[in-house]
Structure formats: C-alpha cells, structure tokens
Amino acid sequence: MVAERKVDPRPLLEVRDLAVAYGSRRALDGVSLELSPGDIVGLLGPNGAGKSTLVRAISGVLADYSGQVMVVGDELRALPRKELARRIAVVPQEPRFDFPFTALEIVLMGRHPHLAGLAFESARDVELARQALTRCGALHLASRPIDQLSSGERQRIVFARALAQQAPILLLDEPASFLDLRFQVELFDRVRELAAEGCAVVAVLHDLNLAAEYCDRIVLLQGGRVVAAGPTAEVLTYQHLTAVYETEIYVDLNDITGALVVTPLSSRARLRLRDAQRAKVSPAPP
Amino acid sequence: MIGKLTALLFGAAILTLGCGAPRAPAPPGGRIAVMAPSAAETLVELGVADRIVAVGDFVDWPPALSRLPKIGAYDAPNPERLVELGVALLFTTASEAGRGEHARLEQLGIQVVALDTSTFAGTLAAIAEAGRQVGREAAASALLARIEARVDAVRRRAAAAPRRRVLVAVGHDPLFVAGPGSHLDELVTLAGGVNIAQDARSPYQMVALEAMLERAPEVIVDSADNRQGNPRGMTAGFWARWPFLPAVVQGGVAHVDPWQLLVPGPRLAEMAELMGRLIHPELFGAPRALDFTGHPEPAPPALPAAAAAAPR
C-alpha cells in the first residue's frame, strides 16, 4: 500500500525514556524502543504491563508523558494531529461504532488525515479504500452496515481502515483476538507484506506463538518497564517468560517448520517435563 | 397639671383597650373567609363585612377588606390560617381540583361554599346562595331585584338597535377572548352587540388573532392586563396595528381596566350599563372617564383615638 520504500536510515519511530503516570501509578517507566522500516515488533506482557498505554502514548492520545517520542524524525508533541495521523495508523483492540456506517464508509475514514477542510473523498480515495478492503479479504462487505457484521469482520474492517491511512508506522492493538485462525494467518501475512514494503509495525499481542512466528523483535513489558527487548529468540526464553507471566512457560523449536513454539505449562505438563528432561529446561536457540 | 395627667391616663387606657381588643366583636353568625373578589364584593354588599376575617390574595376591594390578612389564591386557602382565625364559613371558587381540599376543610369544621361565577346566570345564583349562607336572604333578594331591574332597562333600550360586532379581549400574547357562556358574552348580547368569538368553546378561550381580525369587529373592549404602559380609555392602543378594523376606524376601541368588567358580582348592573355606553354610545351616552380606570384607592386609615386626644 505504501508506495515508496524508505531509504532514510533514520528509524521511523524512536521512543526514549517514555514515562506515563495515571495519578500516582506509573503505567510506563523509562521505556525506550526503536522502529525502522521493515520491522515487525511484538509488544508482549501480562495485563497491566503498559502495552496499551504505550500504544496510546505513541499515537498521540495521551497528552501527559515525559520522555521523547520521535515520529519519522519529528517530536510527537510538535506534530499537528492530522500530520501525526498520516504517519501512524492505529488498529484498536475493540472497535466500536455508534452509527451504522457501511464498511466502505468506515474504511474511507482512514483517508481523513489526507483530506483538507471541507474536501470530499476523491475517486482515488475510494479506490484506495476498496483496495484496502480487498487486501483484507473483505471487499464483499463493503456496502454492509457495520453494526450487522461479526466482531471478526469488524476487526478486518478496522485493519483495512488503517491500511487506507497509508501511514509508514502501523500500531496494532490485539488485532486478531476475534479472528478465526484462517483470518489471523491472513492478517499477519498482510502485515509481513506491509513490512516488506517499508512499513514499521508494532503489534500488541497476547498470543505468544503468533508473536514468535511473525515478529522479528520483541519488547517484553512488566509493570511499565522493559524487561527484555531484542530479537525474538533472545527474548522468548523460559527465564524471561516465566518471570514476566508468573507461570512456567516452555519454549521449544519445531524442527520441521523452524518456528519457536511457546507452551504455557499446566501442572500435569510440568510433571511430565520434569520427568523427561531433568537437566535441560531451556531450548537451544535456533 | 391634673388635666394633662387625666388626658394621658385616658389616652393610655384607650390605647391599651384598642390594641388588646379584637377588631370586631365575636358575631353570632360565625367568621367568614372569602377567596374571590366577586364573592367578597357580594358579601360586603350584603352587609356582613364585619364577619369577614380573611380574604384571598387578590381581594383588595371594597376598602373595608383591603387590610385583612390574605391567605391564599383563588381556590387554595391556607388551612392552618383558616383554623387559626377561627373561620366557620369559607367562600371559595368552584373547582374540580379543590374538591379534595374542600372535603378536608369540612372535616375541620369549616363550612365550604363553592360559588361558580363563570356565567351570568351563575353570578346571580351565587349572590342568592351567598345570601342564604350568611342569613341575609332578604338583602340578597333585594340586591338581585335591583340588578335585574337595571339590566332589564339596558336590554330594553338596546333591543331595537342594530347588532354591533363586538370583541372582548381579556389577554394578549396569546390572545384570550370572552366566549359563549361567560358573563361578558351575556353582557355584550344584552347591550346590543354580538360577540364575534361565538364559536369559541369555553367562556375564556385562546384564539388566533387572524381569525378575530377577519371578523372585522366594530367595537373592541380590551380588558387585558397589559403591563407595558397600560392604555386606558377610548384609544386604539394595541389595536392600532390593524388600522383597517372598523373598531379602529370608528374609534370604537376601549381599553378598560379589568376591575370594571371582570369581577362578576354585585356590579353586574353597572357592567351592563358600561357595556351599553361602549357598544351603543348613541343610546346610553358616551363613556365617562371613570369607566376605564381601576377601583379608587382605599382612603387612608383613621388615626387612633389617643393621638386625637393627646395635647398639642
């Protein structure tokens, strides 16, 4: 969807020492991360770790933060809203709609940052919206009112809306939680394509296996702090995950697919594992 | 020296007696409270003013009543005050809403007489009923006879005259008129006019201004209590906006204080004669200055006896 590939070596998104407080509670503390074109970064952590807060801070929803957020080279606070929306597109966790717009009209709203003042959407805008829908396998839903679609279909629509925004940075907040497995795979295949075209993607995920498969890098949060950040295999380890999620999580490598397999262990599984591998508990890195 | 002392003692005694004694001796007939101005005038006319101890908020005529305590609006007298003042007989307006309250007052030992003066006939009946309730049937009959005689005189004098189209306005914005059934409507008819609001559905009704304009009234009696610079007298006033109206062209617009026409009581005869002067001045004579104004102000209270007796 994004036409040109970014040749600029500067990172698209730079977060330095970001701190956000809700009253006396520190939701984020000293968080730093960097995003370059082509990156797919997974944002992981238990509930309350600050993942959604980080997304909201980066997308300009939170006015109150300390630290620096540079979006395509400009400080977030200095950017007018519309310009920010041209650089960052957000796919929210639970889309809600108060009025029954059609799917196409919703996707067209993704063109809002590109339209000035009283301008109406042009034919090109409509075409871009339709392409976005097609890319999400949802073109057949174009003229359906949004309140008649299932939550999975709605999730695809808001994803298409983010695509229509044509922003170089994509923030996904649990974009696949309601999707059938088939559509989960399709959505993340799309994400991979977008990254290949030069986008940078941050995805908040609960599904550790999805993260393992699709993300190049992981940022693991706990209590508002970055516990570990780096290439996927380095972060998704037994030690890190068990400490952060506070339950035993076994990480293995599937020889055939080459994918990391993350398995939270039930008590029965733990016993079996103890029996089977007394010495070796961490998997060898791939 | 002895003279002054005597005078002082005498004055002090009078003062004490004057303050301590009740305003009127306890009457055999029981104390009266009256809510509506029309009933109040009737009762005073029947000669029982000394029995009245409380009046409604809007009663300020005749002068005998103007300084009595006011205890509520038309049909909402304050029960506590009624009991406190020892009221035995309450004259109030007939209203559906008040019936429950009336029953309660009856339980408290207060006899409630509800008078309906919304029609001409009702007004006459109310006078008779009031007379019966206060034991002055003879006075009531005499009053009614006087009223009916004068009203008949008006009716006879106007009988042969051409019917003039009359509009009686009692409120502006929205326009309220006197419709069929009201005493005003009856007065218009007997004074030689025809009420152009005949098709209204109640004695006092809101109507569309344009409907009244279309009917080209020749005489307009405007008793609306307009606040902003109330005009009084034979002047076009509010109706000057419509110069094509026969009433405006012929100088037949009268702005009359509501007191003159809107208190249906003992003054019905005067009202009929006034209506005659407004509708057919050629038969009844031109309207007089006092025809338009409100009631005269009550005279200032008499000085207490002590001040009169004190040495200068």
Add this chain to the structure above:
Amino acid sequence: MSELRGKARAARERARSPLALRLALVTLGLAVALGVAIAIAVSFGAAEVPLWRRLLGGVWSDAQRAILLALRLPRVLAAAALGGLLGVAGVAFQALLRNPLADPYVLGVSGGASLGGVIALIAGVGGLGVPLAAFVGALASLVAIERIATSDGRLTVFTLLLTGAIFNAFSAALIYFLQSVASREELSAIVFYLMGRVPSPGLATLAALWAAGIAITLALFASARDFNALTAGEEGALQLGVDVERLKRRTFVLGSLATALAVSAAGLIGFVGLVVPHLLRRLLGPDHRLLLPAAFLGGASFLVLADLAARTLAAPTELPVGVVTALLGGPFFLLLLRRRGASLGG
C-alpha cells in the same frame, strides 16, 4: 428482518453514488419540499385568505393583506427557521453525545432559557423582553455548564450530560415555584410560553433567526467529516487526526446556541430536534455531510407543517405547536425505539 434488508439496500445505494452528488440532490429536494410546505402553510389559517386566487389577479382587502403579511407569512417563515435550528441542534448533540437518542434539550441550555423567559413574564416585561431574557438565561447556562463539565481542559461528555440534567431539573423546580406564586394572568402566559408557540416576529428578528440558522448549519457542516470520524470513539477519532477537544467544545457551543435561539423565540417545542435527525439518518445514512443540511431543511418543513396543523385544526383557537409535535413525534418515536431493538445502531 425487512428492517435489515431495507437498511442494507439503502447502504448499497450509498455505495454507488458519490457523496457530492447525493448532497446536491438531497439539498435541492428538501429545499423544494420546504418551499412547497411554506406555500401550503401560508395558504391556510384560522382566517380565510384565498391566497392563490388573489395572486392570479384580484385585490386583497386590507384585512387579508395585513393577516397575510403581518401575521401569517412571518409566522410561517419563523417556523421554518426555528425548525431548522432545532433540527441541526439535534444532529449536533447526537454527534457530540454519540447517541441517536439525544435531543437539543438534554444538555440544560433549554432549562436556562425557559427560566429566563418565565422570570421576564413574572416581572411583567413584555414584547422582546421575554426572548431576550430567555436568551440571556440560555447563555448563562451554556457558560456555566461548559465550565463545570471541563476538567483539566477536557470536556467530558458524561459530565456534560449529568450537568445538563441537573440544570434542567433545577430550572424546572424554579419555574414551578414561580408558577405557584404567579397571578392568574401571569400563570396563563407562563403555561403558554412553556408549551411552545411560533411567534409572528418582525423583519429584524426573522432575518436574525434565518441568518443564525444558516450560519450555524454551515459552521457545523465544516466539522461534518470530523463527526463521522467521531463514530470510532474519541480515541479513534484522535488517532485519525481529529482535534477532539476542540470539536466537542465547538459542537456544544454551536448546538447550544441554536437551541438557545429556538427556545428564546418560541418556548419549548419538543421532538423536532429528536425525530427529524433520527428519521433522516434512517433515510439518508449516518454521514453528517448529508445529515446537517438535510436536518436544517427537514426540520424547517416539519415545523412549518406542524404549526399549520396547530393553527388550523381547532380554529378559531390554536393548539400549542409543542403539543402537535409531541402528538406526532411521540408515537412515532416509540415506534422507532421498538424497531431499534432489532438492530444495534441507528
């Protein structure tokens, strides 16, 4: 079920024709409808004025000319402007509160306006004094409510609703109190004022109402696409580039201004601001670029026709127009509510 099919069909229609074209067609169509409504309304009334026969040759009597030009025409045109103001105010508040059940009186400005008007009536101020006092009351409420509902520079919609409800309740209580101490004439004037009545204003007032109606509609139209984006929630709209705080404030002020003008001039005419936007949304879809001009023109036509009924059904007396709109709007709205149970939105 047919409800769903109907909506789907309407949605497919929208998918085909471009917005600008639909906007032009809708505006033109509703403008024509308004013209027809005005023509009909001017022809009828409590008095018999054979408008068209006279126009096509013939003379009017002085009475007929006066009735037409000084009473009926100004009143019909005022009804149009007032209906338009209430219609767009309804759309604005439904967009601001993100709820198709909101009406212009829910945010408390109408309470302040009616209280101001009632105080003026009790004080005996006549003529223009009443609408002026009402407008002052409305402005005072507007400022107060906006201040109260703003914390940390943000206007919270929930607090706005609550504050508005409290203002309305408070004003109503004060009005009841004033009614209890009013004289009979004052009471009657108050009751009729509160019931809502379209006035026959002078040229200056009429021009002001129309100018305000058109100006407010255009000002809201400038934010129409932002209203659409607001459907995604406040955060979603922020992320799409909408300055949500500024939008909320602007919408509240413009909507309240329109409501204040309408209530000051005509008292509490209900249901126009609720039913007209709702009905148009079902017919035209939720895009505010269509809804706003349509609500102005549609609201205008609705009130013109409702006032016509108020003036003619019970001649020579008049029904209060607020009664007519309630009698028409009430059952209609209940019907809408029942059908709304079948689908989530709209």
